[in-house]
Every structure is written in structure tokens, then in C-alpha cells.
Amino acid sequence: LGKYPENTIVQRPIVAAHRGVPSMAPENTMAGYQLAYDLGADQIETDLQLTKDGYLVIMHDTTVDRTTNGKGAVSSLTLEEIRQLDAGIKFGEEFAGEKVPTFREFLQAFKGKDVILLVELKDEGIEEQVMREIQEEGMIDQVVLQSFNLGSMVKSYELNPEIPIGYLYSAGVPEAQSAKIQNAKKMMNYGTTHNVTLNASYGSTYKEFIQYMRQRGMLTMHWTFRDEEPFRDKLAQGLIGPITDYMQWLTDSPISL
Numbered sequence: 001l002g003k004y005p006e007n008t009i010v011q012r013p014i015v016a017a018h019r020g021v022p023s024m025a026p027e028n029t030m031a032g033y034q035l036a037y038d039l040g041a042d043q044i045e046t047d048l049q050l051t052k053d054g055y056l057v058i059m060h061d062t063t064v065d066r067t068t069n070g071k072g073a074v075s076s077l078t079l080e081e082i083r084q085l086d087a088g089i090k091f092g093e094e095f096a097g098e099k100v101p102t103f104r105e106f107l108q109a110f111k112g113k114d115v116i117l118l119v120e121l122k123d124e125g126i127e128e129q130v131m132r133e134i135q136e137e138g139m140i141d142q143v144v145l146q147s148f149n150l151g152s153m154v155k156s157y158e159l160n161p162e163i164p165i166g167y168l169y170s171a172g173v174p175e176a177q178s179a180k181i182q183n184a185k186k187m188m189n190y191g192t193t194h195n196v197t198l199n200a201s202y203g204s205t206y207k208e209f210i211q212y213m214r215q216r217g218m219l220t221m222h223w224t225f226r227d228e229e230p231f232r233d234k235l236a237q238g239l240i241g242p243i244t245d246y247m248q249w250l251t252d253s254p255i256s257l
Ligand code: G3P
Pocket: 018, 045, 047, 060, 120, 168, 223, 224, 243
């Protein structure tokens, strides 16, 4: 465990199950979310898209091609057409019949349960609708919104400063990274009385940054762990918030002593 002596009690990480548990169940399906919950996820991560007729559904890609038995852009299909698709069959027969969830269905399934919903806004322009559905379900204390798009986060904050926001960024050319960090600082200033997290790709983070945040009690959620070695290494460096496709690693983790 890196700097910690053997048998040290180390804080259990705050874990976000990325799109459910896509290593064990089809991504972004209710079966996957339920499994994430059963495995003890602190947060369940999802991505939102808007259908042709204006409904929020949960899908990472802009098309349904990879994860369902259908074809086409989400934005060119109606909710009814999308709900007829099978979102489980490509993963395995035992998941046949899984539907593409609506955002509303996802909210309702976990309302009042001991889990936070980490909802990513891929596109600018859906903030008001996202906020309306969260508010109508009375779930502002159970959702964190995140985005790579600063404008989208600022808008979300202005619509309802009660909802925590996470600003996503990844490593890039140094200039780009520095601009992102400047933006993030602005967001953090914005959020002096508010919960703002800086959600960096795990590859772009490093031990000093992890320690800086950890020792100040500041949370960062780091995406997306799909290889076990860096997952274990970063946790040993003190990383608090992994976002992972492998929720099951936590159940077995020696970190959670
Ligand atoms: O949680 C952040 C992470 O999901 C961002 O990447 O492409 O999987 O949405 P992506």
C-alpha cells in the first residue's frame, strides 16, 4: 500500500460505478445499475442523450449501434423506437430484453436509496430539462452533475446551486491542460459555498496532486479505471474517488480493510 505500513487501516475509496458494471452486465441498463448498487457503489455514473421527440434517455454514444440491436443516432429516433430496442442481447442472452433506460426511470429506481447518481451532460442545451426532472423527482440531494463542458456546468450551477457539479478534464497538450485547470479553479471559486469537484482522467493525475487534494479533504473523482494495476497503484497513492468499469474490484480490495 505504498507509503502505508502493512495492516494500516486505509479509508475505503468513494467509488463510482461507470455506466453500471460493464465488465459484468450490459452498460447503462437497469440490470447493470442494480448490480452496481448491490456491489456497494457510492455513485452510479451515466450519460444522457436527447431523443428526436425530446426525451432524456441514458446512452453513452450518440448512436444506438454499439450497445443495442438497432441502428441510428439517438437524436433521429423517437422514445418509442428506442424503447423497442434490446440493450442487453449483445452482452449476453441472459440480459435479453433489457431496455435503454429513460433518465426518469433511472431516477425513480434509486430514489431514496443509499447511492449518488453521477450524471454526465455530454451536450450543452439539456441542462434545464435535466434539472426539471431531478427537481420533479425531489432528488436534488441525490444527484451530482458532471461535464467536460464548462458552459454546461456554469449553467447547471446557475439553474440550481444546490446541486453539486463535477468538472471533467483529461490530459492533453500542456497548454490545453493548463486552460482546463484555470477553468476548474474558476469553478472552485464559484463554488466556495458549494460542492464542486475536479474530475480528472486518472492518467492525468499524479501523486502530489492526489496528496494535495486528499490532505485538504477535497474530493476528485478519477475516470475510468479499466486496468487493475493502475487502479491499485493510484489507490495506494491515496486517490480517493475512482470511477471504474470494475465495481467488483472494490469488494475484493485489500484497500477496504
Ligand atoms: O465519468 C467520466 C467519464 O465517463 C468520461 O468519459 O467517455 O466514458 O463518458 P466517458
